[in-house]
C-alpha cells in the first residue's frame with residue numbers, strides 16, 4: 126500500500142514537469158531522472174547533442190559486458206495541451222479518487238513508459254536479480270518534433286556504437302481492450318504541400334484556370350484516394366498502419382483585408398498541406414506518380430514540395446521493419462515474458478504515426494514498440510489524456526518480466542543453433 130503510493134507519486138512528479146513544446150523544461154526532467162537513477166545506483170551520463178536538449182543515458186551494468194546490450198528508450202517531451210479544454214490541468218497529474226485515473230499530458234505518451242522501466246528495475250534489484258547483459262535506458266528530447274536533435278543524433282553517435290545495442294524497446298499505443306498492442310514497424314511521414322497558380326480576376330466572373338479551381342480539383346482527388354484507403358480499414362480488410370493515410374492539415378489562399386479577406390477578387394495562388402503516412406510495404410514510386418500526375422499536375426499549373434519525406438526503405442532498398450519470426454529471438458522472448466506476467470498480446474502491427482524507433486531500425490537493429498496500457502482509451506495528443514493507476518502498476522510488472530528475460534538471455538551456442546536449423 127505505502128509502496129504503491131510512493132510509486133504513484135513518483136509517476137505524478139515526473140508528469141508535473143512541463144516538458145511541452147515549444148518550451149520543454151528539459152533540464153528539470155533530466156534532473157528528475159538523474160535523481161531516480163541515483164537512487165537505483167545506475168550510471169548516469171547526460172549527453173547534449175544540442176545545447177539545452179539533454180539526453181539522459183543510464184546504465185545498469187551486466188555481468189557479461191561483451192554481450193549485446195538492451196536499450197529501453199523513451200522520450201521526455203510531450204505535445205502541448207489546450208489547458209482550458211481539460212477537466213484537470215494537464216500538468217497537475219490529478220489522481221481521480223474514485224476512478225483511479227491519473228490525468229496529465231504525457232500520462233500515455235510516454236512518461237509512463239520511461240518511469241515504468243525505472244520502477245521495474247527497482248523491483249528487480251529488490252528481488253536480488255543481476256543482469257547478464259547490460260541494460261541501458263535513454264531519455265531523449267524532441268521526439269514530438271522529429272527527434273533530429275535527440276534520437277537521430279544519438280543513434281548516429283560514437284557513444285551509441287560503443288553501447289553495442291542488440292535490441293531496442295520504444296513506445297507503442299494504448300489498447301481499448303484487454304490485449305496489449307505491439308509494433309514491429311511504422312509508417313513513414315510524407316508532409317506534402319501542393320500549390321496552384323491561376324488567372325486572377327473579378328469575383329463575379331466565371332472563367333477557367335483559376336488557382337482555386339485548380340487546387341479544388343486536387344483536393345477532390347486526394348479526398349477520393351483518402352476514402353478508398355479508409356474504406357479498406359472500415360471493412361476490416363486492412364489495419365490502420367497498413368494503408369496510406371492522407372489528411373489535409375492546412376489551406377491557404379485569398380487576399381487579406383482589414384476585415385478578413387477581399388471578397389470580389391479571385392486569387393492567383395492557393396495551396397494546401399497534407400500529412401501523408403506511408404506503410405513500409407507501400408509502393409513509393411506509384412504514390413509519387415499519383416502526386417505528380419493527379420494531385421499536383423503541372424498541366425493544371427500546379428507544383429508540389431515535401432516538407433518531409435522519409436523513405437519506407439533502408440539503404441539496401443528493403444522495408445524498414447523488425448522481424449517477428451524465429452530469426453529474431455527477442456520477439457519470442459517478449460511474447461513469453463508478457464505471457465508469463467499474465468498479459469495478453471494482440472496481433473503485431475505497424476505503428477500508424479512515427480516514433481524514434483525508426484532511427485534504431487534504420488541502423489539495422491531490431492526495435493519493438495510497446496507501451497503496456499490495456500483497457501485504456503487511446504488519448505495520446507488528445508484532451509484529458511489519462512492512465513489508470515492500476516493499469517500503470519500492472520505495466521511495471523510486465524516490464525519486470527521483459528527486462529528480466531532480455532537481460533538474462535544467453536544466445537544459443539553456435540553448434541546448438543546450427544543443430545536447431547537442421
Ligand SMILES: CSCC[C@H](NC=O)C(=O)O
Pocket residue numbers: 268269270271272314433478479480
Ligand atoms: C515526422 S516527425 C513527427 C513525429 C510525431 N510523433 C508522434 O506523434 C508524428 O507526427 O508521428
Ligand SMILES: [Zn+2]
Pocket residue numbers: 200234235268296
Ligand atoms: Zn510518443
Ligand SMILES: [Zn+2]
Pocket residue numbers: 204234269505506
Ligand atoms: Zn506523441
